[in-house]
Every structure is written in C-alpha cells, then in structure tokens.
Amino acid sequence: MALRNAVMAALLEGEASGYDLAKRFDTATADFWTSTPQQLYRELERMEGEGLIRARVVEQERRPNKRVFSLTEEGRSALHAFTRRPAKPTAIRDEMLVKLQAVDAGDAEAVRTTIMERMERARAKLARYERIRDRLLEGRSEEEYLRETDHVGPYLTLMRGRYFEEENLRWGGEVLAILDARAARRTSR
Amino acid sequence: MALRNAVMAALLEGEASGYDLAKRFDTATADFWTSTPQQLYRELERMEGEGLIRARVVEQERRPNKRVFSLTEEGRSALHAFTRRPAKPTAIRDEMLVKLQAVDAGDAEAVRTTIMERMERARAKLARYERIRDRLLEGRSEEEYLRETDHVGPYLTLMRGRYFEEENLRWGGEVLAILDARAARRTSR
DNA sequence: GATGTATATTCAATTTTCTGAATAGCAACA
DNA sequence: TGTTGCTATTCAGAAAATTGAATATACATC
Numbered sequence: 001m002a003l004r005n006a007v008m009a010a011l012l013e014g015e016a017s018g019y020d021l022a023k024r025f026d027t028a029t030a031d032f033w034t035s036t037p038q039q040l041y042r043e044l045e046r047m048e049g050e051g052l053i054r055a056r057v058v059e060q061e062r063r064p065n066k067r068v069f070s071l072t073e074e075g076r077s078a079l080h081a082f083t084r085r086p087a088k089p090t091a092i093r094d095e096m097l098v099k100l101q102a103v104d105a106g107d108a109e110a111v112r113t114t115i116m117e118r119m120e121r122a123r124a125k126l127a128r129y130e131r132i133r134d135r136l137l138e139g140r141s142e143e144e145y146l147r148e149t150d151h152v153g154p155y156l157t158l159m160r161g162r163y164f165e166e167e168n169l170r171w172g173g174e175v176l177a178i179l180d181a182r183a184a185r186r187t188s189r
Numbered sequence: 190m191a192l193r194n195a196v197m198a199a200l201l202e203g204e205a206s207g208y209d210l211a212k213r214f215d216t217a218t219a220d221f222w223t224s225t226p227q228q229l230y231r232e233l234e235r236m237e238g239e240g241l242i243r244a245r246v247v248e249q250e251r252r253p254n255k256r257v258f259s260l261t262e263e264g265r266s267a268l269h270a271f272t273r274r275p276a277k278p279t280a281i282r283d284e285m286l287v288k289l290q291a292v293d294a295g296d297a298e299a300v301r302t303t304i305m306e307r308m309e310r311a312r313a314k315l316a317r318y319e320r321i322r323d324r325l326l327e328g329r330s331e332e333e334y335l336r337e338t339d340h341v342g343p344y345l346t347l348m349r350g351r352y353f354e355e356e357n358l359r360w361g362g363e364v365l366a367i368l369d370a371r372a373a374r375r376t377s378r
Numbered sequence: 379g380a381t382g383t384a385t386a387t388t389c390a391a392t393t394t395t396c397t398g399a400a401t402a403g404c405a406a407c408a
Numbered sequence: 409t410g411t412t413g414c415t416a417t418t419c420a421g422a423a424a425a426t427t428g429a430a431t432a433t434a435c436a437t438c
Contacts, residue, residue, distance in 0.1 A: 001393085002284065009291040019416050027278040032286035039395065041417065064403060064416050076294060083295025087284035087303045089216040089310070095191065095276035097221035097349060102198040103342040105265060106272025114276045121278070146367055147374075153292040156364050160286060167356050175345050178335055185336075190423080208386050228425065230387065253386045253433055385433080394425065400418080407412085 002088075003043050004052065006033040008071060008079040011053065013154060015070040018044055028121070029128060031161030044069060052078055100175070112179050115172050122168040129162045191277075192232050193241065195222040197260060197268040200242065202343060204259035207233055217310070218317060220350030233258060241267055289364070301368055304361050311357040318351045 010016065010024055021044075022037035024030060047053045052075035055067040071079070096114050103111045136155055137145050146152060199205065199213055210233075211226035212218060224232075236242045241264035244256045260268070285303050292300045325344055326334050335341060 002282070003394085005284070005291075006287045009287050012291055012294055017416075022416090027280065030281075032281055032283045032290075034280055034282070036396070037417075038397090038419085060415090063414090066416060079291050080295050083288045083291055084299045087288055087307075090281065090283045090285070090307075091216065091223055092219075092221055093191070093223070093280040094221045095194070096279065097346050098195045098198050099272045099276055100349075101221075101342045101346045102194075102201055102268050102272055103345075104340050105201055106269050110273045118276075118279075146370070151293050152367060152371060153290045156292075156367065157286050157290045159363070160289075160360055163356050163360050164353075167352055171349055171352050174348070178341060178345065181335070182341060192424080206386075211386090225426070226387075227389085227427090232424095249385090252384090255386060379438100381436100381438080383434100383436080385435100387431085389430080390428090392425105392427075394423105396423070397421085399420085402417095403415085405412105405414080408410090 003033075003035055003039065004047055005079065005082045006035070007040070007043060007047065008052065008075050008082075009153075011069060011071045011075070012079070015068045017058075017066040017068050019066065021069075029125070031125075031129070031164070032157060047075070051075075103179070108179060108183060112176065115175055115179075119169055119172040122165040122172070126162065126165045126169075129158055129165065132158060133162070192222075192224055192228065193236055194268065194271045195224070196229070196232060196236065197241065197264050197271075198342075200258060200260045200264070201268070204257045206247075206255040206257050208255065210258075218314070220314075220318070220353070221346055236264070240264075292368070297368060297372060301365065304364055304368075308358055308361040311354040311361070315351065315354045315358075318347055318354065321347060322351070 006025070007021060010021060016024075018037065018041045021040050022035075025033060025035040025040060027034045044053065044055075048055055048069070051072055053069045054072050055069050057065055058068050059065050096118050099106065099111050099114055133155075136158070140148070145155065149155070195214070196210060199210060205213075207226065207230045210229050211224075214222060214224040214229060216223045233242065233244075237244055237258070240261055242258045243261050244258050246254055247257050248254050285307050288295065288300050288303055322344075325347070329337070334344065338344070
C-alpha cells in the first residue's frame with residue numbers, strides 16, 4: 001500500500017500511462033522509489049477500482065493505444081492525508097555495499113569492478129537529473145525558479161537525488177584508491 | 190535469498206546471535222541493509238540447515254540463553270562466490286521523499302516536521318557511526334588504520350554511511366530553508 | 379509493587395515484491 | 409528480410425517482507 005503513495009505523488013506532475021510510470025520507477029532512473037511494471041499495472045488497477053485515479057484511453061497511430069491515468073479528487077485528498085502521517089524510515093538495500101563489506105574474504109577485483117560500474121551508473125543518473133533540472137528551470141536560476149513556482153516538491157527530491165549521486169562518485173573514488181593501495185601492498189609482499 | 194549474503198558479511202566480523210543481528214539490521218542503525226527479527230531468525234534457520242552457518246548455545250546467567258552463529262567454511266566460500274556475481278542496483282524506498290514530492294498538494298507543516306525528524310535521526314546515526322569508527326581505529330589515524338588492518342570492508346561501508354548521513358543533514362537544512370521561505374511568502378500574500 | 383525497558387526468540391497470516399514469461403505493433407538498421 | 413529495440417500491457421507462480429502477535433527472564437525506576 002506504500003507504492004500507491006509514490007504513484008499518486010508522481011501523478012501530481014500530470015497524467016501518465018503505466019508505461020511512463022514504469023520508466024520513472026525503474027531502478028536505473030528512480031531517485032527514491034523503485035518498482036517493476038507488473039507491480040505498477042496491478043496497483044493502478046486497484047487504485048482505479050478504489051477511485052483514487054481515473055483512466056482515459058489515448059488512441060495512438062504509430063504505437064499501441066495506451067491508458068493514461070490521472071488523480072481524482074479522492075486521490076488528491078488521500079495523498080494529502082498521506083503527507084500528514086508519519087513516514088517510515090528509509091529502507092536501503094544495496095548489494096554493492098554487502099559485497100564491499102565482505103571484500104576482505106571475497107574477490108577484491110570483482111568488488112572493484114562493481115564499484116566502478118556503480119560510479120558509471122551514478123554519472124549517467126547525474127546527467128539525467130541535470131536534464132530534468134534544466135527542463136524544470138527553463139533558463140531561470142534556482143532562486144528565481146523557487147520564487148516563481150508553486151511546485152517545489154519535485155525540485156527538492158531531485159536535489160536529493162543529485163547530491164546522492166555526486167556523493168556516490170566522491171566516495172567511490174576514495175574507495176577505489178584505498179583498494180588499489182591495498183592491492184599494491186599485497187602484491188609487493 | 191539476498192538477506193543471507195548480508196548476514197554472512199556481518200558474521201565475517203565475528204559470531205553473533207539472532208538478536209545481535211536484529212539490532213544491526215534495524216532501520217535505526219543499519220547503514221546498507223535492513224531486516225526484521227522475524228525474517229532474520231527464519232533465514233538463520235535455513236542457513237544453518239544448508240550448512241552456511243553453525244550455531245552454538247551460550248548459557249547465560251542473568252539473561253535468557255542464546256544461540257550464537259558463526260560462518261562455516263561452506264558459508265565463507267558462498268560469500269566469496271557472491272562477491273563475484275554482479276550486484277543488483279541499489280533499492281531505495283523513502284516515504285519522506287514521497288511526502289516531499291507531494292508537498293505542494295499536501296500538508297507543508299507535516300512534511301517539514303518529517304524532515305526535521307529525519308535530520309534528528311541522521312544526527313543520532315552519525316554519533317553511532319562515530320563511536321563505531323573510534324572502536325575500529327583504536328586511536329590510530331585513518332591512514333595508519335588502513336595501512337595496518339587486513340579488514341577494510343567494514344570501514345569503507347561505514348564511511349559510506351557517514352557520508353550519507355552528513356549529506357542528509359546538509360540537504361535537510363537547505364530544504365527547510367526553502368520551505369520556510371515559501372511559507373513566509375504565502376502568509377504575507 | 380507496578381511499569382517500562384532490554385534481552386532473546388518464535389509463530390502465523392497476509393501483503394508485497396520479484397522472476398520469468400508472453401503478446402503485439404511498429405521502427406530502425408544491417 | 410531478419411534482428412533488435414521500443415512502446416504498451418498482462419499473467420502466473422514463487423519468494424520475500426511485513427504485520428501483529430506471544431512468551432519468558434531480568435534489571436531499573438517510580
């Protein structure tokens with residue numbers, strides 16, 4: 001029942017199809033909530049049944065038709081109620097960090113590779129976030145934007161995503177240096 | 190089946206009871222993997238059945254007896270194999286960020302409170318991480334420690350946790366300032 | 379003497395999530 | 409002309425996670 005809150009929050013930015021949402025909630029792109037398409041479509045069905053969202057079919061010429069969802073008034077008020085309830089603590093699950101925790105008994109080279117891949121992914125995410133930011137700002141400075149818009153939520157969560165990935169890169173660099181120094185010492189013995 | 194890898198990585202640092210692990214994997218204390226006691230005890234049973242860990246009963250005088258688990262050779266090699274497999278991307282789920290995403294249609298005051306609570310928690314976690322760090326360093330500098338120890342994994346993941354919480358505080362401060370400025374503008378209109 | 383907190387574990391039911399498909403149209407590329 | 413990739417969605421089954429208990433001992437505090 002937690003996914004629906006994330007879905008409603010996403011729909012605040014405008015109507016979206018299940019496919020649109022699936023892209024937004026993909027681990028490769030999401031900055032604070034992830035989900036699979038299957039889960040989303042099922043939840044969307046339920047939410048429509050409960051009147052939180054409504055669907056309209058958009059006929060497309062060069063693509064399969066799609067169902068586009070938007071928030072109902074009921075959904076809006078459910079979302080408002082959600083913002084008043086206490087939030088659960090952040091749930092993190094990161095296999096990369098489990099691997100790193102076990103690096104001393106594991107395959108150091110493989111762990112190193114995983115960290116480098118993660119850094120590459122962080123760079124890609126940062127580039128993506130930067131594009132989204134540009135689209136939001138529309139040429140304005142951050143200060144101007146925040147003064148003029150009545151829609152700060154997406155900007156603030158995006159900011160969080162940006163900081164997170166920037167920090168991933170910084171941390172990853174330090175970790176690689178430490179692992180390298182260690183590997184060098186080991187082979188020289 | 191992912192929890193077991195985190196459990197094995199934790200047991201690398203020495204034997205632990207289900208209760209010990211439950212504390213380490215608690216959302217309030219964990220830095221990269223969370224789990225409930227129920228889940229842990231069930232998984233520990235299975236892992237023991239599969240020979241990845243072994244248990245010994247410790248009789249205690251002033252407390253209930255406990256079963257203390259340690260890695261078997263089989264567990265060690267399973268952990269080694271895990272470090273060679275590709276890691277799944279980080280899974281984050283953060284209701285606070287969902288609330289913030291929806292702040293424009295929600296209760297701004299409640300969202301503000303949530304962020305302040307999260308910052309308080311970040312401070313507590315940082316203090317905890319600092320204590321763990323001191324215990325690892327034993328008075329040495331970071332450089333000395335990393336040169337001398339053959340056990341860098343826990344230090345590097347701890348570093349990640351520290352950076353993450355520091356950044357939470359920094360970001361939270363900025364967000365509060367922005368929300369405050371917005372609230373001030375709104376009431377003055 | 380009661381209440382709350384910490385240790386230590388277990389059971390059962392439900393809900394959620396993940397895995398692995400399958401379908402179907404159209405576009406782009408070799 | 410075949411292959412791959414993107415849009416768009418659905419089904420079924422298995423695995424994992426969450427929720428809501430319950431039990432028992434012992435210490436500390438009011």
